[in-house]
Amino acid sequence: MTTPDSPLAAWLRGLPKAELHLHIEGTLEPEMVFALADKHRVPLAYASVDALRRAYDFDDLQSFLDLYYAGADVLRDEVDFHAMTAAYLRRAAADGVVHVEIFFDPQTHTARGIDIGTVIGGIHRALVEGERELGISHRLILCFLRHLSEAEAEATLDAALPYRTLIAGVGLDSSERGHPPQKFARVFARAASLGFKRVAHAGEEGPAAYIRDAIDVLDVCRIDHGVRCDEDPALVAQLAATRMPLTVCPLSNTKLKVYAQMQQHNIGRLLRAGLCVTVNSDDPAYFGGYVVDNYLAIADALSLSRAELAQLARQSFEASWLDDAVRQQWIARIDAYVAAT
Numbered sequence: 001m002t003t004p005d006s007p008l009a010a011w012l013r014g015l016p017k018a019e020l021h022l023h024i025e026g027t028l029e030p031e032m033v034f035a036l037a038d039k040h041r042v043p044l045a046y047a048s049v050d051a052l053r054r055a056y057d058f059d060d061l062q063s064f065l066d067l068y069y070a071g072a073d074v075l076r077d078e079v080d081f082h083a084m085t086a087a088y089l090r091r092a093a094a095d096g097v098v099h100v101e102i103f104f105d106p107q108t109h110t111a112r113g114i115d116i117g118t119v120i121g122g123i124h125r126a127l128v129e130g131e132r133e134l135g136i137s138h139r140l141i142l143c144f145l146r147h148l149s150e151a152e153a154e155a156t157l158d159a160a161l162p163y164r165t166l167i168a169g170v171g172l173d174s175s176e177r178g179h180p181p182q183k184f185a186r187v188f189a190r191a192a193s194l195g196f197k198r199v200a201h202a203g204e205e206g207p208a209a210y211i212r213d214a215i216d217v218l219d220v221c222r223i224d225h226g227v228r229c230d231e232d233p234a235l236v237a238q239l240a241a242t243r244m245p246l247t248v249c250p251l252s253n254t255k256l257k258v259y260a261q262m263q264q265h266n267i268g269r270l271l272r273a274g275l276c277v278t279v280n281s282d283d284p285a286y287f288g289g290y291v292v293d294n295y296l297a298i299a300d301a302l303s304l305s306r307a308e309l310a311q312l313a314r315q316s317f318e319a320s321w322l323d324d325a326v327r328q329q330w331i332a333r334i335d336a337y338v339a340a341t
């Protein structure tokens with residue numbers, strides 16, 4: 001068993017990495033939930049930090065989402081959004097993350113009467129500070145909640161337009177089954193015409209057909225999760241041939257019972273089949289680990305070599321929205337690190 005103080009963990013922390021699948025609301029640790037509940041006098045359903053953490057025992061995606069949306073209720077002002085984002089960036093820096101592309105869910109907050117400018121303002125201020133103080137570059141991705149209507153997604157896009165220079169792309173998250181990509185075809189087309197890049201969660205709990213539809217109907221440039229692609233061998237071949245990135249989240253997949261055990265995870269097989277798979281933490285406060293914990297979990301369970309782990313890190317930059325020259329610089333840094341260690 002590989003531990004966080006093992007030589008492999010230290011080596012992984014030294015490996016430059018990008019994190020591309022991270023819900024900022026999913027970084028809200030129980031300690032911060034309690035601190036913010038206290039600050040705003042919000043009653044909580046749990047008596048202690050430990051009791052809340054013990055509740056993080058999920059059956060599936062929906063059982064997680066119910067707690068995740070409840071936890072986000074303590075975020076009330078700009079300072080809260082800043083504190084949450086700053087804490088994540090400090091933790092990511094300790095893991096050797098040098099670039100982040102993070103999701104936020106504006107509808108979770110606007111539905112509670114919080115202005116979208118408060119949400120974006122706090123997150124963006126922390127990202128700018130993180131770049132200056134920690135050297136972490138960033139992109140911000142606005143996610144639409146797929147259990148809500150397309151009309152509500154359209155209204156969210158409208159509300160975000162005054163902040164459009166701060167937002168690189170749009171995504172699609174929340175309950176997947178029964179909410180296919182087609183439901184959001186028009187709002188994604190409008191986002192494209194406005195110059196936003198597109199990503200979507202697909203093939204986490206939903207079928208492989210949702211991955212095809214995200215590509216064909218929403219014109220996405222990455223798939224978030226995508227692990228159920230292996231139910232469709234022709235799709236796997238297409239993903240390999242086109243180098244369509246998958247932002248895979250191993251600890252999330254075992255916590256939400258997509259796989260009963262990490263040994264069953266397909267990321268190693270997909271990597272060896274030539275897919276641009278990447279390693280990410282999704283909602284680290286809820287799933288028991290940040291990005292290095294995710295690398296360690298698959299290294300251990302799937303017996304991945306250091307060469308394979310380095311390739312996963314290279315692919316995190318290949319899949320990123322960094323300028324090509326910057327991407328190539330980070331990949332060269334990885335090559336140099338591997339040669340020197």
Ligand code: HPA
Nearest residue numbers: 023173174175201282283
């Ligand atoms: O893993 C996820 N899937 C879908 N929606 C989400 N919202 C936060 N995390 C997730």
Ligand SMILES: [Zn+2]
Nearest residue numbers: 023173224282
């Ligand atoms: Zn996710």
